Amino acid sequence: MTHLLIPQIISLTTPIIKEMGIDIVNVFFQTNKRPSILRFDISNPTKNISLKDCEEVSRSLESILDETAIIPYAYILEVSSPGISQTLNTKRDFLTFQGFDISITTDPPYLNKKEWRGKLQKRDSEIIYLNCKGRIVSIPRFLVVQVQLAD
Numbered sequence: 815m816t817h818l819l820i821p822q823i824i825s826l827t828t829p830i831i832k833e834m835g836i837d838i839v840n841v842f843f844q845t846n847k848r849p850s851i852l853r854f855d856i857s858n859p860t861k862n863i864s865l866k867d868c869e870e871v872s873r874s875l876e877s878i879l880d881e882t883a884i885i886p887y888a889y890i891l892e893v894s895s896p897g898i899s900q901t902l903n904t905k906r907d908f909l910t911f912q913g914f915d916i917s918i919t920t921d922p923p924y925l926n927k928k929e930w931r932g933k934l935q936k937r938d939s940e941i942i943y944l945n946c947k948g949r950i951v952s953i954p955r956f957l958v959v960q961v962q963l964a965d
Contacts, residue, residue: 817845822884824838826879826884827878831871831875836856836863836867837856837857838854838855839855839857839895840854840855841853841855842855849889850885850889850890851890851892852879853892853894854875854891854893854894855894856868856871856893856894867895868894868895879891900963902916902962902963903961905937908934908936912935914964915933917930917962917964918931918942918953918961919961920957920959921957921959922957924953924957930944930946932944932947933945934961940954941954941955942955942958942961
């Protein structure tokens with residue numbers, strides 16, 4: 815479930831990040847940790863995100879978040895990039911990246927294909943559902959070797 819502050823945080827920070835030519839991919843707020851962790855995943859549509867980009871975004875966000883005191887308690891701010899070749903492993907990864915373009919590698923090949931590309935629809939205990947140009951393909955998980963965000 816999304817934390818109640820996430821929409822306000824996104825509304826507050828998006829203009830600052832956009833001004834830097836960077837997009838917000840996702841925002842996570844883990845309040846079950848002490849201190850809480852506020853994580854921004856960012857991307858740049860024209861180039862790969864560097865460590866310097868993450869540092870600059872972090873400084874800018876830190877400034878505006880501290881000024882507004884939107885989060886009234888201690889937290890850790892993390893800024894990172896999901897990366898082009900990020901492998902999806904956990905249930906959370908699959909929930910986070912629903913609707914994103916992914917690449918699935920199978921072994922042995924499934925329906926005579928070893929690599930599948932499309933938009934991740936969902937994953938259950940036995941199947942990964944992939945939208946391939948409007949057609950839903952159900953790939954058995956026991957055949958899946960790797961699932962990555964597509965470039």
